[in-house]
Amino acid sequence: MNAVKLEDIAKKLGLSTSTVSRALSGNGRVGEKTRHRVLEAVRESDYTVNAVARSLRLRDAKNIGIVVPDITNSFFSSVIKGAQDACRQHGYTLMVCNSDESEEFEEESLRTLLEKQVSGLILATVSARPEGVVPYRRLSIPVVFIDNIPEGAEALDVVSIDNHRAASRITKEMVARGYRDVGMIAGPKSQSTGLLRYTGFLEALRAEGISPREEWVLAGDFKMESGRALMRKLLKLPERPRAMVISNNYMAYGAINAIRDAGLDIPGDIAIASFDAMDSTGLITPLIASINQPAEEIGLRAAEIIVARLSGDSRESGTEVILEPTLSPGDSACYNSVVEHVVRASGGQPAAIYAVVFMPI
Amino acid sequence: MNAVKLEDIAKKLGLSTSTVSRALSGNGRVGEKTRHRVLEAVRESDYTVNAVARSLRLRDAKNIGIVVPDITNSFFSSVIKGAQDACRQHGYTLMVCNSDESEEFEEESLRTLLEKQVSGLILATVSARPEGVVPYRRLSIPVVFIDNIPEGAEALDVVSIDNHRAASRITKEMVARGYRDVGMIAGPKSQSTGLLRYTGFLEALRAEGISPREEWVLAGDFKMESGRALMRKLLKLPERPRAMVISNNYMAYGAINAIRDAGLDIPGDIAIASFDAMDSTGLITPLIASINQPAEEIGLRAAEIIVARLSGDSRESGTEVILEPTLSPGDSACYNSVVEHVVRASGGQPAAIYAVVFMPI
DNA sequence: TTGAAAGCGCTAACAT
DNA sequence: ATGTTAGCGCTTTCAA
Numbered sequence: 001m002n003a004v005k006l007e008d009i010a011k012k013l014g015l016s017t018s019t020v021s022r023a024l025s026g027n028g029r030v031g032e033k034t035r036h037r038v039l040e041a042v043r044e045s046d047y048t049v050n051a052v053a054r055s056l057r058l059r060d061a062k063n064i065g066i067v068v069p070d071i072t073n074s075f076f077s078s079v080i081k082g083a084q085d086a087c088r089q090h091g092y093t094l095m096v097c098n099s100d101e102s103e104e105f106e107e108e109s110l111r112t113l114l115e116k117q118v119s120g121l122i123l124a125t126v127s128a129r130p131e132g133v134v135p136y137r138r139l140s141i142p143v144v145f146i147d148n149i150p151e152g153a154e155a156l157d158v159v160s161i162d163n164h165r166a167a168s169r170i171t172k173e174m175v176a177r178g179y180r181d182v183g184m185i186a187g188p189k190s191q192s193t194g195l196l197r198y199t200g201f202l203e204a205l206r207a208e209g210i211s212p213r214e215e216w217v218l219a220g221d222f223k224m225e226s227g228r229a230l231m232r233k234l235l236k237l238p239e240r241p242r243a244m245v246i247s248n249n250y251m252a253y254g255a256i257n258a259i260r261d262a263g264l265d266i267p268g269d270i271a272i273a274s275f276d277a278m279d280s281t282g283l284i285t286p287l288i289a290s291i292n293q294p295a296e297e298i299g300l301r302a303a304e305i306i307v308a309r310l311s312g313d314s315r316e317s318g319t320e321v322i323l324e325p326t327l328s329p330g331d332s333a334c335y336n337s338v339v340e341h342v343v344r345a346s347g348g349q350p351a352a353i354y355a356v357v358f359m360p361i
Numbered sequence: 362m363n364a365v366k367l368e369d370i371a372k373k374l375g376l377s378t379s380t381v382s383r384a385l386s387g388n389g390r391v392g393e394k395t396r397h398r399v400l401e402a403v404r405e406s407d408y409t410v411n412a413v414a415r416s417l418r419l420r421d422a423k424n425i426g427i428v429v430p431d432i433t434n435s436f437f438s439s440v441i442k443g444a445q446d447a448c449r450q451h452g453y454t455l456m457v458c459n460s461d462e463s464e465e466f467e468e469e470s471l472r473t474l475l476e477k478q479v480s481g482l483i484l485a486t487v488s489a490r491p492e493g494v495v496p497y498r499r500l501s502i503p504v505v506f507i508d509n510i511p512e513g514a515e516a517l518d519v520v521s522i523d524n525h526r527a528a529s530r531i532t533k534e535m536v537a538r539g540y541r542d543v544g545m546i547a548g549p550k551s552q553s554t555g556l557l558r559y560t561g562f563l564e565a566l567r568a569e570g571i572s573p574r575e576e577w578v579l580a581g582d583f584k585m586e587s588g589r590a591l592m593r594k595l596l597k598l599p600e601r602p603r604a605m606v607i608s609n610n611y612m613a614y615g616a617i618n619a620i621r622d623a624g625l626d627i628p629g630d631i632a633i634a635s636f637d638a639m640d641s642t643g644l645i646t647p648l649i650a651s652i653n654q655p656a657e658e659i660g661l662r663a664a665e666i667i668v669a670r671l672s673g674d675s676r677e678s679g680t681e682v683i684l685e686p687t688l689s690p691g692d693s694a695c696y697n698s699v700v701e702h703v704v705r706a707s708g709g710q711p712a713a714i715y716a717v718v719f720m721p722i
Numbered sequence: 723t724t725g726a727a728a729g730c731g732c733t734a735a736c737a738t
Numbered sequence: 739a740t741g742t743t744a745g746c747g748c749t750t751t752c753a754a
Contacts, residue, residue, distance in 0.1 A: 003501070005731055016741045021733060028734085031739055051476040052416045053731035056746050061413055063456075063477075071445070077438045084432070084459045088466075093473055095424075096457040098445045105449075112454055115412040116424075140364070224641075253642040280585075281614040284644045366747055377725045382749060389750085392723055414747035417730050 004047045013041055024049070055117065064092045064306055065113035066122040066299075069101045075249070075276045075295050076124065079146065082299030083122060090307045092119065101126050101223075114139075120306030122299070125150055128190035142309040142317075144302040149192040155318040157309075159302045161325045163193055166291045167200025167245065168207075170273045170327065173289065174243045175208045179271055183216030183241035185230050185251050194219070197247045197275065216241045220251050227254025235262050243271040252277050252288060267330075278328070289330035294323050365408045374402055385410070416478065425453045425667055426474035427483040427660075430462045436610070436637045436656045437485065440507065443660030444483060451668045453480065462487050462584075475500075481667030483660070486511055489551030503670040505663040510553040516679040518670075520663045522686045524554055527652045528561025528606065529568075531634045531688065534650065535604045536569045540632055544577030544602035546591050546612050555580070558608045558636065577602045581612050588615025596623050604632040613638050613649060628691075639689070650691035655684050 010017045015034065022028040023038035030038075041047075055061040064087055068076040080096060087094045095118060097109035106126055113121065121139070124147040136143045136156065144157040174182055184201050187194025198219070205212045215237060220226030227250060234240065235258065246252040252274035259270055266272055266286045277290040301321050371378045376395065383389040384399035391399075416422040425448055429437040441457060448455045456479060458470035467487055474482065482500070485508040497504045497517065505518040535543055545562050548555025559580075566573045576598060581587030588611060595601065596619065607613040613635035620631055627633055627647045638651040662682050 003731095006733095007731080017731085018733075018742080019740055022740090025733080029739055034739080048472075049476050050417075050478060050731050051473075052413055052422055052478045053746090054733075055413045056411075056417050056730090056748090057732045057734085059746065071442050072435065072438050074433065074435070074438075077433050077435075080457070081432050081459055084457070088469070093456055093458070093477060095454055096441070096445070097454075098442055108449070111409075112412075115410050116454060117411060117413045253644055257643045281645060282618045283614055283646065284642060285646050286644075364747095367749095368747075378748080379726080379750075380724055383724090386749080390723060395723080411747050414730090415749075417732090417746090418748045418750085420730065 003050070004045050005050065006047075009038065009041050009045060009047060012045070013037055059117075060119055060310075061117040062092050063095050063116065063118045064120045064122065064303060065095045065097065065109075065116075065118035066124075067097045067099055067106055067109045067113070068124045069099050069106075069126050071096065071098045073250070074278070074280070075147075075293065078295035079124070079299035079302075082296035082301075083303040084299075085296075086300045086303035086307065090303075092303070092307065094303075099126060103127055119310055120144070120303075122146060122302045122306070124148060126191070128188070142306045144305050146298050146302050147193060151192070157305050157317055157319045159298050159305065159321040159323065161291075161293050162322050163196035164200040164203070166275070166325050167197035167247075168204040169200075170275075170289060170291050171201045171204035171245050172208065173327065173329075174245065174271065174273050175204070175210065177243075177271070179243035180208075180210055181213075181216075181240075181242040182210070183213070183234060183244050184218070185227055185244060185246045185255060186217065186219040187222050187247040187251075189219060191222075194222070194247060197245075201245050213241075220247070222248050222251060224250040224254040227251030228258045229254075231255035231258035232262075235259070235264070241270065243267075243273070246272060246274045248275050249277040249290075256286070256288070273330070287328075287330045290328050291325045292328060293325050297323055364411070365406050366411065367408075370399065370402050370406060370408060373406070374398055420478075421480055421671075422478040423453050424456050424477065424479045425481045425483065425664060426456045426458065426470075426477075426479035427485075428458045428460055428467055428470045428474070429485045430460050430467075430487050432457065432459045434611070435639070435641070436508075436654065439656030440485070440660035440663075443657035443662075444664040445660075446657075447661045447664035447668065451664075453664070453668065455664075460487060464488055480671055481505070481664075483507060483663045483667070485509060487552070489549070503667045505666050507659050507663050508554060512553070518666050518680045520659050520666065520682040520684065522652075522654050523683050524557035525561040525564070527636070527686050528558035528608075529565040530561075531650060531652050532562045532565035532606050533569065534688065534690075535606065535632065535634050536565070536571065538604075538632070540604035541569075541571055542574075542577075542601075542603040543571070544574070544595060544605050545579070546588055546605060546607045546616060547578065547580040548583050548608040548612075550580060552583075555583070555608060558606075562606050574602075581608070583609050583612060585611040585615040588612030589619045590615075592616035592619035593623075596620070596625075602631065604628075604634065607633060607635045609636050610638040610651075617647070617649070634691070648689075648691045651689050652686045653689060654686050658684055 006017045006020050010020045019030060019034065020038050023030045023035045066080060066083055070076055084094050095113060099106035099109055103126055120142040122144050127150055144159060146159050149158050149160055171182065182205065186198040189195045189198065202212055216234065218230040220230050227246060244255060246255055252272060256266060256272060259266055264270060273289040275291045276293055277288050278292050305319055367378045367381050371381045380391060380395065381399050384391045384396045427441060427444055432438055445455050456474060458474065460467035460470055464487055481503040483505050488511055505520060507520050510519050510521055532543065543566065547559040550556045550559065563573055577595065579591040581591050588607060605616060607616055613633055617627060617633060620627055625631060634650040636652045637654055638649050639653050666680055
């Protein structure tokens with residue numbers, strides 16, 4: 001139980017704790033031989049610094065806190081991975097909290113993290129209320145917002161993508177592929193990701209001279225179940241959209257399942273575009289068109305901003321790092337070529353049924 | 362910067378820090394009015410305890426460390442989620458480290474975590490060397506191993522599944538489905554998960570009176586690329602297996618991609634069984650047969666063991682919690698019924714081509 | 723019931 | 739180059 005401490009080493013060597021401390025940290029002058037003796041003694045006596053004591057003394061715990069709504073979401077786990085890498089490189093440790101999409105847990109996590117004296121905070125807040133940001137302005141530690149950027153965060157540090165532009169881009173992409181009847185499953189308008197992707201979508205359609213149809217634009221809560229439910233609702237409409245832009249991956253998965261359950265084909269009957277629907281397995285079908293946020297980099301940059309501020313970068317807060325997402329096109333193209341093939345095989349007549357043929361070799 | 366501390370409150374109220382401390386912690390007698398005055402003052406003066414100072418004094422940081430090889434792997438992110446839940450419930454905070462499958466990073470993480478005086482440690486080690494465990498025996502804090510249980514861990518705490526039995530079970534399942542030519546892509550034999558799944562596979566085949574064919578049993582490193590490469594190798598063999606048991610999800614994804622690239626069908630040409638190939642999206646095809654570890658529960662139980670030990674449960678180390686995995690059957694069955702349907706439709710003749718029909722409603 | 727004082731293990735002036 | 743000392747903010751004996 002009783003770990004060996006500086007004092008023990010000091011006694012053994014007939015030195016003072018300060019000398020031993022200096023020998024280990026490298027700060028302050030220490031005689032060559034003394035340093036070696038200390039290093040030697042430390043090696044023999046499995047000494048481990050007590051970082052808690054050091055933190056108290058230095059008033060710096062060298063911990064960075066991160067709060068995400070769902071650590072199980074591959075977007076966030078990648079963010080965490082990136083943040084971790086940056087932390088390791090700079091000698092920080094990451095304290096991870098999962099808010100489970102609950103404001104209450106989020107606040108609780110924050111409180112704990114602050115009590116533990118984290119040096120900085122990375123926050124993917126689920127908070128809808130702009131007032132919710134106020135406390136952070138008053139915090140004496142650097143706070144970086146990612147993903148959902150609450151209103152009122154103007155002068156705070158932010159790492160994100162341009163969600164408005166991204167939504168606009170993928171919407172235009174769908175139009176360019178020939179889809180003019182485009183609907184959307186949006187996220188909560190109270191979250192910036194939800195709102196900006198929604199306005200981006202609208203803007204793109206208008207820019208293309210298409211007026212969005214209200215009944216085709218529904219808002220969910222970013223969870224799979226809501227995507228499924230809303231899509232079902234859409235499918236009951238007398239007129240269906242031919243393509244959907246869906247505000248995040250989980251809702252897209254839900255929607256796709258609903259479409260399939262209805263016996264419809266993607267993208268044959270309805271094409272799907274989404275966000276962060278990356279498929280690391282290469283096995284998800286259909287490959288849907290997707291705007292992908294550079295998740296690891298978001299985490300990495302967020303942590304680096306914190307480290308920079310901590311090491312004296314006192315540019316005023318309000319650094320906005322806007323990263324470029326990538327667009328993965330999905331396999332509409334692939335789909336078309338299969339259909340074309342089948343149609344050709346059936347003698348040029350549009351086939352009433354689509355056949356996917358597996359030939360045993 | 363200068364946070365308000367106990368002393369500030371004490372001064373303001375004309376009390377001593379000890380009284381204020383007692384009022385807040387509830388330990389020790391404090392007058393009713395005094396307590397209220399303190400609580401009031403604290404509320405007004407956004408006071409936050411300094412958990413670092415408290416930890417130093419109490420010699421207990423109330424942090425639990427967890428090290429996993431890849432936080433991005435949904436198995437581990439679920440483990441972390443479970444551990445987090447347990448931590449929150451018991452007033453601990455989780456410090457998460459990602460070893461990136463590297464022994465070096467793992468050791469580094471461990472060192473840091475120990476310096477930070479974590480109260481306990483959850484460890485999904487990548488270490489192959491049995492000597493690697495030795496240091497943990499000497500640690501004065503509780504350590505729980507999950508996933509890979511290193512040799513020599515006999516008397517240590519462990520939360521896991523019975524990998525040998527699980528592998529045997531899924532192998533027998535494949536045999537029961539009529540596959541007798543079964544191969545395996547195993548994991549590293551130096552890791553318990555790799556080794557036990559391998560021996561379980563062998564045992565099952567032998568129990569079924571099948572002698573495993575050496576050239577169909579290859580070992581990879583649990584990464585997707587290795588699954589792909591090994592499967593390619595297998596496909597070049599003059600005789601191919603009809604089914605594969607693959608030691609983890611990533612290698613299975615790689616293998617499936619290789620099989621598809623070769624223009625073969627799953628499970629038509631080769632059936633696949635794996636571990637932790639859960640598909641939360643419902644979109645992965647083929648749905649492969651899979652043994653699924655209860656990841657969240659593993660994390661939860663591991664954290665709870667630590668908490669229990671910390672609160673005085675001094676049963677000797679060596680608690681082995683063996684959890685029951687679930688078996689998701691995949692869609693061979695589904696596949697068979699489709700084929701059956703088509704065969705019936707074609708007048709009872711075995712169809713030379715299998716057709717999957719999508720009918721627009 | 724409350725206060726004074728010591729000390730958790732470390733670092734950093736300051737003095738030598 | 740090394741030692742002495744004070745103190746980070748808290749909790750907890752011990753005494754009043």
